[in-house]
Amino acid sequence: MAVEVDVVATKFMRYWLTAGLLVSAYSSAAVLPEERADNMYHVYSGGGVTIDGPSILIRKNIGSNTSFSANYYVDMISGASIDVEATASEYSEQRDQYSLGADYLVDKTTISVGYTNSSENDYEAETVAFGISQGFFGDLSTIDLRVSYGSDDVFRSGDENFSDEAQHRRYALSWNQILTQKLIAELSVETVTDEGFLNNPYRSVRYLDPASGSGFAYQAEVYPRTRNSDAVAIRGKYRLPYRASVKAEYRRYADSWGITADNVEFRYTHPLEERDEWILEGKIRYYQQTSADFYSDLFPYLNASNFRARDKEMSNFTTLAFGLGVSYELPQRWSLLNRKNTINLYWDHILFDYKDFLDVTVHGEGTSITPGEEPAYNFSANVFRLFWTVSI
Amino acid sequence: MRYLLPLIAVSLFSGCTVMPWVAPYERQYLADPIMGFERDPVAASYMNHVYEAREAARGAEGGSGGGCGCN
Numbered sequence: 001m002a003v004e005v006d007v008v009a010t011k012f013m014r015y016w017l018t019a020g021l022l023v024s025a026y027s028s029a030a031v032l033p034e035e036r037a038d039n040m041y042h043v044y045s046g047g048g049v050t051i052d053g054p055s056i057l058i059r060k061n062i063g064s065n066t067s068f069s070a071n072y073y074v075d076m077i078s079g080a081s082i083d084v085e086a087t088a089s090e091y092s093e094q095r096d097q098y099s100l101g102a103d104y105l106v107d108k109t110t111i112s113v114g115y116t117n118s119s120e121n122d123y124e125a126e127t128v129a130f131g132i133s134q135g136f137f138g139d140l141s142t143i144d145l146r147v148s149y150g151s152d153d154v155f156r157s158g159d160e161n162f163s164d165e166a167q168h169r170r171y172a173l174s175w176n177q178i179l180t181q182k183l184i185a186e187l188s189v190e191t192v193t194d195e196g197f198l199n200n201p202y203r204s205v206r207y208l209d210p211a212s213g214s215g216f217a218y219q220a221e222v223y224p225r226t227r228n229s230d231a232v233a234i235r236g237k238y239r240l241p242y243r244a245s246v247k248a249e250y251r252r253y254a255d256s257w258g259i260t261a262d263n264v265e266f267r268y269t270h271p272l273e274e275r276d277e278w279i280l281e282g283k284i285r286y287y288q289q290t291s292a293d294f295y296s297d298l299f300p301y302l303n304a305s306n307f308r309a310r311d312k313e314m315s316n317f318t319t320l321a322f323g324l325g326v327s328y329e330l331p332q333r334w335s336l337l338n339r340k341n342t343i344n345l346y347w348d349h350i351l352f353d354y355k356d357f358l359d360v361t362v363h364g365e366g367t368s369i370t371p372g373e374e375p376a377y378n379f380s381a382n383v384f385r386l387f388w389t390v391s392i
Numbered sequence: 393m394r395y396l397l398p399l400i401a402v403s404l405f406s407g408c409t410v411m412p413w414v415a416p417y418e419r420q421y422l423a424d425p426i427m428g429f430e431r432d433p434v435a436a437s438y439m440n441h442v443y444e445a446r447e448a449a450r451g452a453e454g455g456s457g458g459g460c461g462c463n
């Protein structure tokens with residue numbers, strides 16, 4: 001029987017994906033979001049795993065003060081990541097997510113509400129979100145406050161006796177500021193609190209076991225049942241002397257599990273024609289984090305500590321991402337609904353480089369590598385986003 | 393004194409008023425779509441999901457991150 005071990009991209013943070021998407025914030029608070037329909041196909045492929053699917057978003061105003069939105073998003077997961085290769089067999093699963101949102105504009109204030117439901121065979125998540133955005137200083141400044149509450153039910157395939165819960169609360173504040181005619185900046189802070197079953201029910205840690213042929217064995221992960229994190233980010237966008245823009249961003253993160261992280265990103269946007277027929281984009285992003293206090297690639301013995309993790313997302317690692325994108329506005333004769341239609345393709349290449357997560361797949365018949373002496377794991381991933389946008 | 397007090401009062405109150413230093417008619421560069429932090433909410437939201445699923449850090453993506461409906 002295939003044991004579903006890896007839940008690569010989806011657990012625990014799914015609720016936020018469109019909670020943020022639908023409880024929108026604006027660079028200017030005194031306008032409703034753009035009316036548009038987006039039809040995207042996304043694919044992530046790397047580390048032995050492929051995750052793809054559609055994302056469809058429709059935003060439409062009703063009257064002059066209210067905007068409604070709906071999103072349908074799917075992750076179809078297949079393959080076997082290194083965690084699966086080490087302890088179980090290949091699997092596939094699907095996650096479906098539905099979201100609804102509404103924005104109400106009163107003078108310079110926008111009030112937003114959103115609801116998201118995410119469902120898969122072993123995980124159910126619901127999130128409600130509320131946001132308020134206020135423009136002031138003659139619309140030079142916008143303050144945006146968002147809160148959300150998510151409630152999850154966690155199950156384990158093949159184990160009908162297991163079920164647990166998790167709750168997530170997020171509080172985000174952003175200050176968006178026009179600084180000059182060509183420069184806009186934003187300061188964001190966000191606190192997240194989690195409570196409940198926070199680890200992946202399928203993942204294991206390894207420990208030294210002289211009785212085992214390979215010298216090590218596996219036991220279940222145990223995470224703390226609470227986690228609090230704080231993040232602060234500053235970003236700016238500058239219009240160059242010719243028609244192009246650059247974006248710079250820095251974020252600092254720390255949490256109660258002992259993880260600290262930083263990331264920086266630079267992006268360059270360059271239209272080829274004054275009419276926006278072609279817009280090109282390039283970016284580079286660097287991320288680094290320290291490991292959680294209770295992370296170890298190899299514990300010294302069975303039940304070595306109260307909390308234990310060997311999830312590579314909890315380890316010390318860096319990622320380096322390069323991205324290219326192109327948008328093309330279709331000529332009028334090809335445009336649907338006689339509106340502005342654009343086709344967009346973005347490609348990101350991400351390099352994951354783990355410092356203290358070792359590659360146990362080197363163990364095989366005829367090899368005699370001492371546990372703890374394996375090479376560090378690394379892999380690269382390609383991410384594609386292809387979408388068609390119709391301005392309604 | 394009769395003239396000084398109103399003068400001080402006016403000075404103080406005017407000091408509390410922040411005049412927008414970029415007038416609405418001076419924002420043509422900022423209104424350009426290439427000046428939005430994110431132009432496409434579906435695409436931006438997806439990339440935040442990709443990062444958040446594989447990195448421990450989360451939050452503070454801003455009005456533009458987390459997938460905003462920015463104009």
